[in-house]
Amino acid sequence: MMKSDVLEFFGGPKNTADALGLSPASVSQWGEEIPPLRAFQIELLTNGALKNTDTKNKAA
Template sequence: MKKSDVLAHFNGVSKVAAALGISPGAVSQWPDEVPVLRQLQIQAITGGQLRASADALKFSQPSA
């Protein structure tokens, strides 16, 4: 999941931060690829409109 896609979906850093319950500064520090746990959170709160990357989904699966 790309940071630019998240910012566009929520219309800015402040709205992303508010939706996630974090500071705008924390969002600003993200690299181009949103951190894995945040991807999963964003996918959940957007009802799948934004989808976590395959790597993030692997991370969320329990290991056998």
């Protein structure tokens, strides 16, 4: 899951942070690929509209 897709979905860093219960500073520290556990949270929060693409951390 790419940071740019998440920011676009939520409408920017502040909205993303608010939706996830984080500070905007936390969101700004992400690299371009979302950390695996955070990506899982986002997938659940968006009802699958954004998918966790990190296959090495997914259950088989």
